[in-house]
Amino acid sequence: MTDLEFDFLRGYLKTRSGLALSGEKRYLIESRLGPVCRRFNLATLHDLANALKNGRDGAIEKAVVEAMTTNETFFFRDQAPFDLFRDVLLPEAMARRAAQRRIRIWCAAASTGQEPYSLAMLLREAAPRLAGWSVDLIATDLSTEVLEKARAGLYSHFEVQRGLPVQLLIKHFEQVGEQWRISAPLRQMVDFRPLNLLHSFDALGTFDIVYCRNVLIYFDAATKGDVLARIGASLAPDGALLLGAAETVIGLTDRLVPNPRHRGLYNPAPSVAAPPLRRVVGL
Structure with missing residues (x-):
């Protein structure tokens, strides 16, 4: 070459x-x-x-x-973002949306599905409190190949050993030969869709919680800023964005600000001028 x-x-x-x-x-x-x-x-x-x-x-x-896409992921990766979802983000979103009784969550760059399925397990645990609620859990990725695996919900023994507590494996998975398939109710909770983060995601709508973890590290500063600004525009004014441990919005966009209480958590800035029209990168 x-x-x-x-x-x-x-x-x-x-x-x-x-x-x-x-x-x-x-x-x-x-x-x-x-x-x-x-x-x-x-x-x-x-x-x-x-x-x-x-x-x-x-x-x-x-x-x-x-x-060329990196698809490194595992269940409950880094743990803290999932503890935060269970203990803070979900209860706060429920308090804010008590009148509408609807919560919308987006997992961007979801790869083979372990992150959204981890959230689905936490939502399942909270089912008694969510009775009568509508919860949208949308997971997107650039790669249609990994999305097919995610939809199937079929994982190797090695994959279910990475981060998945054994009690959740027993509760939510069934063994299929030498692999493990996540239960049908959990598979049905996640709406997997193909999406390139460089393109418009207007069609997805507005979200209360967005997980976009460990993908921005592969972009240059200008691309990071563009994607973050558009994610900020897709968040509800009281919404929340979770980034990876090595990622930040600082110096990249003024549409989002760090949450002072929780590392890796960002919220829409209180008052920022509307962003320019979202760009769409052609194929």
């Missing part, structure tokens, strides 16, 4: 997915896109780059973007 081809592929991935690769990440492109070449009978990355430039095969374009 020449420097020109590497630069083209970096630019292509940034435009399509927001992924910002440094010059030291050449090995990552070579290791992840090599199998894509073999899948489409392309001899080299040079041929792959040419196929992308020609833009005649949407399947190749989709495969390239999905191959």
